[in-house]
Amino acid sequence: MKYTEDERALIWLHACTEFDPREKIALLRAAPSPSALFSHPERYLSALGKEEVAEGLSMRSERLERFLAELEESGYFAVTVESCDYPEALKIASPPLVMFGAGRRELLKERKFCIVGSRITPSWAAALGSRIAERLSRDFAVVTGLAEGGDCAAIRGALMSGKLICVLPNGLDTCYPAAHAALKEEVRRVGLLLSEYLPGETAKKYSFHARNRILAGLAEGTLVISAGERSGALITAYDAVDFGRDVFAFPYNPGTAQGVGCNELLKRGAYVCTGIQDILEVYHLKEETDVRQPLTEEETRAYEVLQAEGELHAAVIADRAGIPVYQMAAILASLELKGYVVKAGGNRYSCV
């Protein structure tokens, strides 16, 4: 990977442990260009009053070369604010100077839409979120994290098309949660992994907050599929509001713990999202007709029963539709495969 002088300077500065992030910004402001800073850092240290570190920077060229070689070897690339494909949308209040990536770099140039949710997501929200992600990934690259629940639902939906960007709160070579190591590799294979953290850095409490600003900053809009009262998904949503982006949320029944945050967003003026059309309309995109397979007569009966009541036990659906329970099991499995219903646990099903 070839980097320009300015890019190299930024990568060096980003990987530098001698300065904290605020000092790095101050240095960049003080120097006419990043490359000038790199060639003569001692000239600008006075702005920080940290002249004493100048000696420690003498090996910077070698260190940078070694770092870039390691990056290359791991198959990672760096995107800097000076890079031509650095997303314009991300030039926000405190943009990451450098992000490391693995996978399809060209996804950075796509339109982007963010889908997030808390770890505890009801199955109907996960299924609906997946379907929305699947559809949106035709016009957008879907931006999300790598956590269980909401993030996972978005990933599942977008994996098929591969237009998927996962932004991690840790170095690209570590994985949080560890159980998603395989999922992470899958995303790297078909989509793009991004992180502003150096390889080897583990996730910290604050890094989730910091990561959320990138999620919100990358995307034109953010959909929150589930959020409790203090969910991290809300941080992303409020960041999106700060950056002037659209925020969508699923409406929840009052009193549902997993949806308190979503309802709060709606109260503050977020778009109500009950299906893919609510998002497509905002972006003036054409909604395609339902691509799901048509239903048989019995399936329609079961689906109508379920639509009327939202969420029901399989035995109750069978009873209402007048179909034996064991046949209903088969019908519901068929409906599930066709993407009309989703299992909610305890033999209960709900519509999508």
Next chain:
Amino acid sequence: MIAKIICYALNGLDGIPVEVETDVNKGVPAYDMVGLPDAAVKESKERVRSALKNSGLLFPMNKITINFAPADLKKEGASFDLAIAISLLKASEQLIGADVDGIVFLGELALNGDVRPISGLLPILISAKGHGFTKFVIPAANAKEARFLGGAEIYPAENLLEIVKHLLGIEVIQPLETAEYTVSRGGKGSADLKYVKGQPIARRALEIAVAGGHNVLMVGPPGTGKTMLARCLPTIMPDLAFDEALEITKIHSVAGILGEEGIVTERPFRTPHHTATTVSMCGGGNRIVHPGEISLAHGGVLFLDELPEYKRSTLEALRQPLEDGKISVSRAGGTFTYPSRFMLCASMNPCPCGNYGSANLICTCTPAEIRRYKRKISGPLLDRIDLQVEVDNISYDDLTSSEDREDSATVRERVNVARRIQRNRFSKYELNTNAEMGEREIGEFCRLSPESERILRNAFERMKLSARARARIIKVSRTIADLDSSENILPKHVFEAVSYRLDDKL
């Protein structure tokens, strides 16, 4: 004079003939036992001495040598007492004129001369009959299990004196009459599907599981009737045939847990506690290897309640017996093989708090906690469980239909039909049920129509199923088709099988 008496030692479920040779010589009174007797056998000296004295018989004050042949087999337990006593009597010429040739003597002696019951009598009788012996003297208390062995003269004895009188022809003991085997219906337990309220989906899953010999896992919150459902399993299993009953009785006889009837007429239902050790589950012991829970459940159901609470190593030990239908336990004393073809029925909560999927309670578990909980069960074990069904705690009061209040007998009828279809199908193979099919048989007997194939492929992609899950779904669809008396696997069968699918990671 030398006397030879036949008795039997037990090796696993096989009886091994042992000759008890006694020589009474003139000389300084002594009593020597040779031929690898263990402590319990050596102690028989005192029991035999007292029993003889208290029966009014004579314990010879001579040099006595007792030899057990074959000499290389270790003799264990107290079941040789009677044979030692009889051979002593014969050698000391107290049984002149009595014909003891070809009679097998089995029993432990009490000090007053009573004959005490022994464990493992039935397997010994069956082996001995196979070796050509047809006359047996056994403890009267064991008579019930011996009744079912036809084609042999079996004399049940209360005490030693009775036997001596019988042998001398003074007072003959009446041989046992062969009992007719009758299947017990409904039996002792109160378990019956008609008492299970609601749970139509779980009922159906159990029916399929029994019909195809599939293992089943029930997932549901506490107090939803998982144990109640499991207890009904033996009542819907096919009737116990005599051969099968005899085999189960052998195992229970060796374990010494045979009930009043003397033969097992109901399929066993074993529920080892989750603190069970690997040895108690698989069998073991330092001298005699006792059959473990999985062997005691042979022909019946092994119910593991709260599956994740069992020790991982104990569960892993089940894998091989689940595959082979038998377990070999190796100990210093030798290797013992017990049959263990059982149906595994397990239950577990959906999450640590137990409320996941509940209609009115809120689950407070994080995904990581649930994952940790479920990870206690290994993939290879899950691979051997074809059906997974959710048991819920919904109230069924608002259901109008009453069709799911069938009793066990009705369900068993359907199971019997499905089993018959399977027997015909597998008549040329060494298989009994659909669950035992391998890849080759699946290819031969489970041809899917293009439509069914398409459904399965669709399910495969959408649900991210593994290759093993696919085989399981096909096997279960085959059973559902059998229950439907359908030659071909139709789409609806595949769909239903998919609805009881196993999540690989659970």
